[in-house]
Amino acid sequence: MANLRKRQIKGTILLEALLALGVFAVIASLLLGQITQSRKEAAVILQKEEVLQVAQMALQTGQDHLSLNGIEIRIQRTKDQIRVFHQGEELIDVEKR
Template identity: 35%
Template structure:
């Protein structure tokens, strides 16, 4: 005769193991997704910082176009404003709204 109680215990342990493994897989995928999203955000921020640094170099050297470290910027100056563009997009616009006496 087979002991039914022992089979039920083994099945229960197996069920708990499967549930624990599923929970671990879900948590791992959530963590990896968030890490990946954070890395992409850091990469975008680093790109923006690089554009601003190259723009500052262009401003300091009084150049209108500057390409450095794979980043190309265009700096447009007038009496009242300064516009920094990179890849056809406006990155920064500084305007003098009121002159100091």
């Protein structure tokens, strides 16, 4: 009878250890997934920041077209308005009133 109880206790300890390992694995995979998603979002933000920096360079140098690091910026100037474009999308529209 005592031998059976020892086996039962060892089996219970093993089961608890496996359960704890499973919980740890789930938590670790969730954390790694969030880190990956955060890095992707940071890369998108850095790309947008770089586009805006190139646009600022084009405006400061007075150029109507500037290509730098694979980023192409086009600027349309009129008497009362400045519009900045990147890949056909309008980034900035400044109008004098």
